[in-house]
Amino acid sequence: MASIIKTAFQDVLLIARQITGVQYVAIFNNQVREEQDGKTFDFPKPAILIEIENPNQGLQTLGQDNVTVSEITWRISIVHEQLDAADGTLDQNLDVFDYRDLVKVAMTGIRPKNCSHWMYVEESQDYAHNNIYVYSIGFKCSFVDTKGSPLDPDSNTYITFEPPIALDLGVWITVPIPPRTRIAYGWKVCPIYVLLVDIVDPLDTQVLANGDTIPKQYVVNDDGTITIPYLASYPNIVVLVPFMIWNQTFDTITIDYTNGKITNTNGGFIVGNEIEFNASLPLYTPS
Numbered sequence: 001m002a003s004i005i006k007t008a009f010q011d012v013l014l015i016a017r018q019i020t021g022v023q024y025v026a027i028f029n030n031q032v033r034e035e036q037d038g039k040t041f042d043f044p045k046p047a048i049l050i051e052i053e054n055p056n057q058g059l060q061t062l063g064q065d066n067v068t069v070s071e072i073t074w075r076i077s078i079v080h081e082q083l084d085a086a087d088g089t090l091d092q093n094l095d096v097f098d099y100r101d102l103v104k105v106a107m108t109g110i111r112p113k114n115c116s117h118w119m120y121v122e123e124s125q126d127y128a129h130n131n132i133y134v135y136s137i138g139f140k141c142s143f144v145d146t147k148g149s150p151l152d153p154d155s156n157t158y159i160t161f162e163p164p165i166a167l168d169l170g171v172w173i174t175v176p177i178p179p180r181t182r183i184a185y186g187w188k189v190c191p192i193y194v195l196l197v198d199i200v201d202p203l204d205t206q207v208l209a210n211g212d213t214i215p216k217q218y219v220v221n222d223d224g225t226i227t228i229p230y231l232a233s234y235p236n237i238v239v240l241v242p243f244m245i246w247n248q249t250f251d252t253i254t255i256d257y258t259n260g261k262i263t264n265t266n267g268g269f270i271v272g273n274e275i276e277f278n279a280s281l282p283l284y285t286p287s
Helices: 004-015 029-037 098-106
Strands: 024-027 049-054 067-080 119-124 132-145 184-195 206-209 213-215 237-245 248-251 254-258 261-264 272-282
Touching: 004 024, 004 049, 004 098, 004 206, 029 132, 098 119, 098 213, 132 184, 237 254, 237 261
Parallel strands: 024 049
Antiparallel strands: 049 067, 067 132, 119 132, 184 272, 206 213, 237 248, 237 272, 254 261
16 A cells, blocks of 8 residues: 555655754654653754644545645754853854754755645744754645545556456447546646747657656647647646746747647747747646
8 A cells, every 4th residue: 555645754854864963854743842841862952853733624626536635834843052151152052053054055945745845934033942952844745645546556446447348248448547537636737848949859859847748849820820739738738927038038939729830920930949838737636
């Protein structure tokens, strides 16, 4: 059985263990209080403890039964021990802020399993501590829960019939299986590069920042326009202008999103044009 929450935690724990100077990483289980009460071992420090706060209400995604998206907060607690250096700095722990910076750099923008990219949202200092200081940093993300849905390989709720199906009457029927629809749970501004050529090399492709792979080379239409079918693949894709053509900026661009056709009103495109532009592209639920 594949647990997406477990896998997400494993991703986060792995990243946290790579932070310089951190000696202990674990899921939060009130370790600081338990250690102070003598109920658990004296764990190494600096330490990082990780937890998920209660998610907001899950909302079903459009076009897919029982796939829900909720907003969750990951709480990263830095546990730091600073003994009295006898230099007048007792109860003034400034070293913990070095670890705060390391955690923020390491965790901002990561994307664990079935999560959107982490976004830093808050942090809090420890105003009632002894030599053990706890500094908390919060990151928000969207969590796509496919458990119990048709996308869940462990679900026994949905039965798929592979053709053909034999009936007792000796008649064979074919049950068409609809294609799996990708689900967009977020958006990302992604650069797209286009090279206009006479003959397209289908092996010359580019991997977009949202993970999709599309051609890099295109031909010019007879009317001086170009057609990029990918721009018509999802109804809410938006191309951001200006375009960069031959290292010059052109903002007189019109786009027909029903077929992905782009028109340059400065006279059209020609073979040899190298074009760069940004587009707001969907991030899809992992299948």
